[in-house]
Amino acid sequence: MSVYLPGLEGVPATRSNISFIDGEKGILAYRGYPIEQLAEHSTFEETTMLLLDGRLPSAEELAEFDEQLRRNRRVKYNIREIMKNLPATGHPMEMLQTAIASLGMFYPGNEALTSSRMSEDLTYIHRMTVKLIARIPVIVAMWQHIRNGYDPIPPRQDLTTAENFLYMLNGREPDPLDADIMDTCLVLHAEHTINASTFAALVAGSTLASPYGVIAAAIGTLSGPLHGGANEKVVDMLEEIGRPENVKPWLDKQLASKAKIWGFGHREYSVKDPRAKILQKQMEKLARDRGGKISPLFETALALEEIAEVRLGPKGVYPNVDYYSGILYSEMGIPTDQFTPIFAVSRAAGWLAHWREQLADNRIFRPTQVYIGEPLREYVSIDRR
Amino acid sequence: MSVYLPGLEGVPATRSNISFIDGEKGILAYRGYPIEQLAEHSTFEETTMLLLDGRLPSAEELAEFDEQLRRNRRVKYNIREIMKNLPATGHPMEMLQTAIASLGMFYPGNEALTSSRMSEDLTYIHRMTVKLIARIPVIVAMWQHIRNGYDPIPPRQDLTTAENFLYMLNGREPDPLDADIMDTCLVLHAEHTINASTFAALVAGSTLASPYGVIAAAIGTLSGPLHGGANEKVVDMLEEIGRPENVKPWLDKQLASKAKIWGFGHREYSVKDPRAKILQKQMEKLARDRGGKISPLFETALALEEIAEVRLGPKGVYPNVDYYSGILYSEMGIPTDQFTPIFAVSRAAGWLAHWREQLADNRIFRPTQVYIGEPLREYVSIDRR
Numbered sequence: 014m015s016v017y018l019p020g021l022e023g024v025p026a027t028r029s030n031i032s033f034i035d036g037e038k039g040i041l042a043y044r045g046y047p048i049e050q051l052a053e054h055s056t057f058e059e060t061t062m063l064l065l066d067g068r069l070p071s072a073e074e075l076a077e078f079d080e081q082l083r084r085n086r087r088v089k090y091n092i093r094e095i096m097k098n099l100p101a102t103g104h105p106m107e108m109l110q111t112a113i114a115s116l117g118m119f120y121p122g123n124e125a126l127t128s129s130r131m132s133e134d135l136t137y138i139h140r141m142t143v144k145l146i147a148r149i150p151v152i153v154a155m156w157q158h159i160r161n162g163y164d165p166i167p168p169r170q171d172l173t174t175a176e177n178f179l180y181m182l183n184g185r186e187p188d189p190l191d192a193d194i195m196d197t198c199l200v201l202h203a204e205h206t207i208n209a210s211t212f213a214a215l216v217a218g219s220t221l222a223s224p225y226g227v228i229a230a231a232i233g234t235l236s237g238p239l240h241g242g243a244n245e246k247v248v249d250m251l252e253e254i255g256r257p258e259n260v261k262p263w264l265d266k267q268l269a270s271k272a273k274i275w276g277f278g279h280r281e282y283s284v285k286d287p288r289a290k291i292l293q294k295q296m297e298k299l300a301r302d303r304g305g306k307i308s309p310l311f312e313t314a315l316a317l318e319e320i321a322e323v324r325l326g327p328k329g330v331y332p333n334v335d336y337y338s339g340i341l342y343s344e345m346g347i348p349t350d351q352f353t354p355i356f357a358v359s360r361a362a363g364w365l366a367h368w369r370e371q372l373a374d375n376r377i378f379r380p381t382q383v384y385i386g387e388p389l390r391e392y393v394s395i396d397r398r
Numbered sequence: 399m400s401v402y403l404p405g406l407e408g409v410p411a412t413r414s415n416i417s418f419i420d421g422e423k424g425i426l427a428y429r430g431y432p433i434e435q436l437a438e439h440s441t442f443e444e445t446t447m448l449l450l451d452g453r454l455p456s457a458e459e460l461a462e463f464d465e466q467l468r469r470n471r472r473v474k475y476n477i478r479e480i481m482k483n484l485p486a487t488g489h490p491m492e493m494l495q496t497a498i499a500s501l502g503m504f505y506p507g508n509e510a511l512t513s514s515r516m517s518e519d520l521t522y523i524h525r526m527t528v529k530l531i532a533r534i535p536v537i538v539a540m541w542q543h544i545r546n547g548y549d550p551i552p553p554r555q556d557l558t559t560a561e562n563f564l565y566m567l568n569g570r571e572p573d574p575l576d577a578d579i580m581d582t583c584l585v586l587h588a589e590h591t592i593n594a595s596t597f598a599a600l601v602a603g604s605t606l607a608s609p610y611g612v613i614a615a616a617i618g619t620l621s622g623p624l625h626g627g628a629n630e631k632v633v634d635m636l637e638e639i640g641r642p643e644n645v646k647p648w649l650d651k652q653l654a655s656k657a658k659i660w661g662f663g664h665r666e667y668s669v670k671d672p673r674a675k676i677l678q679k680q681m682e683k684l685a686r687d688r689g690g691k692i693s694p695l696f697e698t699a700l701a702l703e704e705i706a707e708v709r710l711g712p713k714g715v716y717p718n719v720d721y722y723s724g725i726l727y728s729e730m731g732i733p734t735d736q737f738t739p740i741f742a743v744s745r746a747a748g749w750l751a752h753w754r755e756q757l758a759d760n761r762i763f764r765p766t767q768v769y770i771g772e773p774l775r776e777y778v779s780i781d782r783r
Contacts, residue, residue: 015400015401016410020604020765022764022765023400023766028402028770029769032771044772045771045772071780072783075780095480095496095500098477100503100504102506107503111480111496114492114495115484115496117492118487119488207764208764209604209762216601217594219594220595220622220623221623222618223492223621226491226492226619231615232611233499233612236608238508238509239604239606376405379406379407381409385414385415386414386415386416386430387415387429389432390430392440392454394439395454395460
């Protein structure tokens, strides 16, 4: 029997050709393409196809997939009614898990997965993947209005995923730079090997559960504060710091007491996270574009980044992807508790790519345990306890 | 690095003191107590406490816990409205995943899990555990009426979990033998080491997600036909066979073509599953009690069991727990697609015991992968593909 390693750290749980990380060299690649090149040249729609199919699509293939996504943005009114019955005080990630689980009842058919006719399965897998990728951002944006007591803004077919998401969220034409940065954020968060939520998707998928059940399991897993919630914490931290001039004394105090600085360091990387470098440039671009009109939070973030990079960089601790994404979303006026749902909008592409890969060579997950409990013993009746 | 074992077979994923299986000796024990003794002397409520706390409760402790369960049976009307907006044609397991995920928004507080004050966490863990164990059966029974267009039957506080479940399902005083058998079924299905759904609960729980998100992840995983759905298949199979006199020719044909016989054999046991032995006795008891008034399906099941045990028993293949539970539920008039939700009603006890154990010594699950994909390559612009 293998040795027990807590959290299965270092234990391979799958064979995969979707992405890889070289944490010492600071490399993240989807299907072999470095994340820097995808962030610069690709879009969320194209990156999703790349993750799913393993290759960059032709112009026609991309146009067809994009058209399918646009046509699948409408959400049934029953789902909207379900959302209206959820308490406004609940966390949007719980809303998202609820709504996605419910979708499975409206789009049945996972018996296709038990068919031995793999060509039919692929049709089902593709159809359901489109439905999910198209609707997750729509549902996240709808909630922003429903929880405030308003009807959601209907989706538009003439916009990209990133543009339509910002349009539905804010109810106005999205700023082109904002939409461009949002698209880059979606590309950057789409996939990151076998983290906890992707692993949960593999485990659920291995029982041939429906993709809605699988993605709902992954969303529940991502909702945990040790996983998806870090970029929320960054904004809380920046609000605690307040003005830029408070950064230096605050950081001194934190470092002296060895307190956690949210958005710095990453278990997978010993050098700077390549996604953080890309987002740092986006942040600088946004700051230039806005000129003086940036929020105090943003200024505080820029100041903390500058000072912390000098102090922590030599120790291999850098601002990570969560640091920048939180600040960028915040500057776009997105509420803090919607950051993790945006993570899910993007990561759904990776989850579904892994789900498909799992099905192609499936074996149900059933690990073992180290039993450390009581040996066999006799039941004692209640009057003798 | 460890070797890659598909499905993590034989790889220990946790240290646990909740249950163990000896598949060669046919032993299953919860907290050291053999399943036979629990089935005979214990109840679902007591067994749940045993799984959660690690010891048999005193009479007072049991009475208090039972009282908490009874007081937590009411379900908010918003949840009922959500259920009314779900399509009647959807699978009850998808309904259950949706409803349980939504509960998290009504009962917030998982920030308690990140608190370092473990005594407060335990209060939160216990409170949420009661809410879930009490409400899952109620929601499953409510759905039976809602999907048929009727208002659900309100729960009663004067009944046990098994009695109230049958009462809410059928709208009449439960038959005492039926309630007794249902209670035994709930005891027998409550825990079975680290299967796929329990594992999904560990993975989701390791991110400190709320227990509703965790149990919804486990429900999605259990919904897969390779996991929870086998007892449904048994009834489909018996309906296909038809009358008892068809059993012999049908079995000959299946064995000759090496086709699957649902409800026979189990990966964990090389001898007869101890739970199957117990249910076989329950089945005989029910047949005696009903006298001649048993359904043809039940007679067919008895005939198949008798013939198959002679033919397959010597090969180590016996009727398993799914074989008997499906037939028993069917004889109680429960619709086939509600069998897996009943599995969830019971297994929630095991899931929540493992969730609590995971939190007591938590490390986030992040296994690794064997990368078999493309090496680093250059992005190709769309006009050159």
